[in-house]
Amino acid sequence: MEKIILNETPVRTAKNFNINNIKLENIEIPKNIKTFNNVQVKVEGTTNIVEEAETNINTLTYGVGNKLQNIEPNKSLKITIKSKKNQEILIDFNLDKDLIDNIEINVEEGTNAILIIKYKSENDIKTFHSGIIKTILQKNSKINLVIVNLINIKSNNFLSIENELKANSILKYTIIDFGGKNSITNYYSNLQEQEAENELNTIYLGKDNQLFDLNYIGELRGEKSNMNIEVQGALKDNAKKHFKGTIDFKKGCKKSKGNEDEFCMLLSDTAKSLALPMLLCSEEDVEGNHSSATGKAGEKELFYIMSRGFDKKEAMKLLVRAKFNKIIENIQNEELKNEILEEIDKRLD
Amino acid sequence: MSKTKVDEINRNIYDIKNKDEYEFKIKKGLTPEIIKEISKQKNDPEWMAEFRLKALEVYNKLELPTWGPDLSELNMDEIATYVRPKSKLNNSWEDVPEDIKNTFDKLGIPEAEKTSLAGVGAQYDSEVVYHSMKEELIKQGVIYTDMETAVREYPELVKKHFMKCVPVSDHKFVALHGAVWSGGSFVYVPKGVKVDIPLQSYFRLNSPESGQFEHTLIIVDEGASLHFIEGCSAPKYNKVNLHAGCVELYVKENAYLRYSTIENWSKNMLNLNTKKAIVEKNAKMEWVSGSFGSKISMLYPMSILNGEGAKTEFTGISFAGKGQNLDNGFKVVHNSPNTSSVVNAKSISKNGGKCTYRSLVRINENAKNSKALVSCESLMLDDISISDTIPVNDIQTDEVEFSHEAKIGKISDKTIFYLMSRGLSEEDAKAMIVRGFAYPISKELPVEYAVEMNNLINLELEGAIG
Incomplete structure (x- = not known):
């Protein structure tokens, strides 16, 4: 058991704002863990390749923290996208024991695909998950990536995501972040070349004493690149969320655009929301916007739904679903979509 | 000249x-x-x-x-x-x-x-x-x-x-x-x-x-x-x-x-x-x-809203030129019910100057029915300057209305074109836009100080555009 400091922001602010990093106590980092086998991989067609192989992830620019990134993985996957048919790959981890996974995704020039990675606990055994997902998008490629975290709330969840985007590539990332006692995510996108596009949509839903620490960083380097971050969340009970979002316009990214929107719905008077939506700008001819809002569920909307015969809990569920719907609609897999909607209902009961 | x-x-x-x-x-x-x-x-x-x-x-x-x-x-x-x-x-x-x-x-x-x-x-x-x-x-x-x-x-x-x-x-x-x-x-x-x-x-x-x-x-x-x-x-x-x-x-x-x-x-x-x-x-x-x-x-001026119904407003502008690093902002802590805060912050960076807007809005647990509205806008006048926005929003209760908006950008080419089509030179058009950008702050000052502020802006802009 030790105290670890994770998820440092790219730029520091005053210490007493309590947001430069997250300090976690009593985190048991597993050692010498056995190979993880409880994973199912479904690949549409035969062109895209998912193989068990050592990945080439040496160092991360950011990541959750070295202490976690240096643990030897017990599952490594290498995915190569070679098809232009926008076929789906589904990787389904069932966390019956600790999982340290490294996933490397290479999206070859001109190809496209849908990739869904799901982490789920089928029971309430306490486990530990620390993953790294690194995606490289070559020129004119496109991938729609969905990460679903449905781990139980006894377990800890750490995820480091890193992306490199070459010219004219499009990365659509959707993160459904519901599970984990502590769910700590670091997301870093490097939009290296011109006209690269990255859209990141996240929904989180916290209950009991769950803590979410989301540290999202987008660096725009190529001309006419575009980064869009939208985060929608709801917190009940004593749940807490820290959102740290950075859009960094680096020199040379002329005519680029960056947007960051963060909305948090507080469903109890003991839930807490801390946010740091940063815009860093070293280039003149760009457009950067962020907006952030926090508050309780709208009384008027609740009243309207309840006047149609729903009780308060059902009305609240409908409101949360409505807020999340735009992001959930990004998921084309109907089965998964329904599973997420059911999970929302279950967590709000 | x-x-x-x-x-x-x-x-x-x-x-x-x-x-x-x-x-x-x-x-x-x-x-x-x-x-x-x-x-x-x-x-x-x-x-x-x-x-x-x-x-x-x-x-x-x-x-x-x-x-x-x-x-x-x-x-x-x-x-x-x-x-x-x-x-x-x-x-x-x-x-x-x-x-x-x-x-x-x-x-x-x-x-x-x-x-x-x-x-x-x-x-x-x-x-x-x-x-x-x-x-x-x-x-x-x-x-x-x-x-x-x-x-x-x-x-x-x-x-x-x-x-x-x-x-x-x-x-x-x-x-x-x-x-x-x-x-x-x-x-x-x-x-x-x-x-x-x-x-x-x-x-x-x-x-x-x-x-x-x-x-x-x-x-x-x-x-x-x-x-x-x-x-x-x-x-x-x-x-x-x-x-x-x-x-x-x-x-x-x-x-x-x-x-x-x-x-x-x-x-x-x-x-x-x-x-x-x-x-x-x-x-x-x-x-x-x-x-x-x-x-x-x-x-970073700070208001601590300790009494019920206490209110605060911050209206501020920073103008950073060559060799300047202006790290300014505002902090507010809501400690009581029905408190409110409104922040309107602007910054202008030129000639390699750096402006940072750094802030804190904290609404504590007992500050029920409080409201906080934050708006910050940054204007970049060239590609060698820097403008950063680093706001922290710490909301610890549900009965609140909180919103924050920020924008970073350059002077719109369309607006310059429009003003030039009305007979202004490019420099005058830019200066007029910057004065307009600063107007919400200068109008809050007594007239003599608004004039001083406009003079300072003119002085800084002459260096940037002239």
Whole structure:
């Protein structure tokens, strides 16, 4: 058991704002863990390749923290996208024991695909998950990536995501972040070349004493690149969320655009929301916007739904679903979509 | 041509460099002996002399900030923390030594006193050289004096409030201030008294390789109101000067205070200033801030909304040019129900200058039904400048309305094109857009200061565009 400091922001602010990093106590980092086998991989067609192989992830620019990134993985996957048919790959981890996974995704020039990675606990055994997902998008490629975290709330969840985007590539990332006692995510996108596009949509839903620490960083380097971050969340009970979002316009990214929107719905008077939506700008001819809002569920909307015969809990569920719907609609897999909607209902009961 | 002309005429007002003449200048550095000598020179009461030494101990224990601009060039061994000018405190400009009076004349202070102010304080280096207030306010019981007089004549009032709102443990430069403070203004507005015309204190630092550490303490009692204006400037020297002032504001129940600042320190100044207000039930605190000068500025005025229904507004603009790093912003803590805060912050970066908006909005658990609205906009005038927005929003209860919006961008080509099609040159079009961008702030200032701010913007823009 030790105290670890994770998820440092790219730029520091005053210490007493309590947001430069997250300090976690009593985190048991597993050692010498056995190979993880409880994973199912479904690949549409035969062109895209998912193989068990050592990945080439040496160092991360950011990541959750070295202490976690240096643990030897017990599952490594290498995915190569070679098809232009926008076929789906589904990787389904069932966390019956600790999982340290490294996933490397290479999206070859001109190809496209849908990739869904799901982490789920089928029971309430306490486990530990620390993953790294690194995606490289070559020129004119496109991938729609969905990460679903449905781990139980006894377990800890750490995820480091890193992306490199070459010219004219499009990365659509959707993160459904519901599970984990502590769910700590670091997301870093490097939009290296011109006209690269990255859209990141996240929904989180916290209950009991769950803590979410989301540290999202987008660096725009190529001309006419575009980064869009939208985060929608709801917190009940004593749940807490820290959102740290950075859009960094680096020199040379002329005519680029960056947007960051963060909305948090507080469903109890003991839930807490801390946010740091940063815009860093070293280039003149760009457009950067962020907006952030926090508050309780709208009384008027609740009243309207309840006047149609729903009780308060059902009305609240409908409101949360409505807020999340735009992001959930990004998921084309109907089965998964329904599973997420059911999970929302279950967590709000 | 235009650039040269403007630089020669306008900048000189602020860059007037008087001969470094003084009655006493403490030796450079920061030791208990130096602090004791300041106490002796200032004839401190015992409690203040002890306070200074304790503050020095805190200063030595605290670290430099691990965030924000690089302060490594600040070497306290090279700074004289106390410089007493060759003038006593006067209540007539005629008695102020001629070179000092001339400086304030050129800055327009005596003229403003005649036309638009209810009282004026003028500090030169470490001491206040002039203080005066209209007779009718004296009759109403308003106190407006220099801090040293307040320590002597109103010891209980000062002891009760001095560095209680901003404790020396807040950060390293507040501790430094506690150890070496000198000068500044003390204002007390009694219950129910409305001071309709503003009071103004002007702080001028003339001496090279020195610091100014004035302390401003304002108490606006229940149901009273006041507008206080603070101005500051200094001529430019090659080595750094330091300004670590401290402003403590107490806004009692149903009271109103507006605190306006036009800061135009020279570009060798490190401006590490601290300003905080405690706002009680149904009281209102308004901050208006224009930040143009300094090499480095770290300034985040703060409102603590302690009373139910307390309100605060912050309206501020920063303008960073070549070699400037202005790290400014605002902090607000909502501690009671039905409190509200509105923030409207703007910044302009040009010629390699860096502007950072850094802020905190904290709504604590018991601040039910509170509202906070934050808007910040940054304008980049070229591709060698930097503009960062680093806001922290800490919401600890559900019964709140909180929203934050920020924008970064350049002047719209379409707007320039439109104005040029109406006959304006590109430079004039840009200048007009920037003035329009700053208008929400300048309109909050009394007209004379709005004109000063517009002149400063024009002056800065001539360098950027001309």
